[in-house]
Amino acid sequence: RKEVEQDPGPFNVPEGATVAFNCTYSNSASQSFFWYRQDCRKEPKLLMSVYSSGNEDGRFTAQLNRASQYISLLIRDSKLSDSATYLCVVNGAGNTPLVFGKGTRLSVIA
């Protein structure tokens, strides 16, 4: 089983739609969870950290299910500018480096 798995997409959605991405991770000792956004030919940038209780930042909601080793990202009211690749990122216990999923590509269409 790969360390971090994501559906590669692409997800093609109309403006205003709600879209959800899922991610599973294999290391039950993982302690840090993030969603990064990567635009074409650019570096990844942190979108949001994911906390055990779930967290929301404007139109974005992230949730963590430790029992199922599952992370999700929900985007409400999609904008054209949300088009990008979304990377699920996890690290192991302690100071182990971040492990990146291959990303899920989102295209928001007018």
Add this chain to the structure above:
Amino acid sequence: DGGITQSPKYLFRKEGQNVTLSCEQNLNHDAMYWYRQDPGQGLRLIYYSQIVNDFQKGDIAEGYSVSREKKESFPLTVTSAQKNPTAFYLCASSRTGVRTEAFFGQGTRLTVV
């Protein structure tokens, strides 16, 4: 402004040559990382360093070398032993400890000609 800087942005290498990619950060981060990204693929870890004068191999270290003589700097050398070096190389840094995100440089796009 605090940040992480990679140079050059584009690099062309002839087969058989070694090249060195620069990565500098002024965020006072202890940890630094090198990742490689191929088209349509995720990021794969090459090397990482959590303290000066120490570094660890990642998943794909063969054909690469690094040094960490200063906290701010973590250069990556792509040697002639790396058989398929054409890729997008990303350097990142972070504080050490749990729940610390990584910050990335703008990347170096290396092409073998």
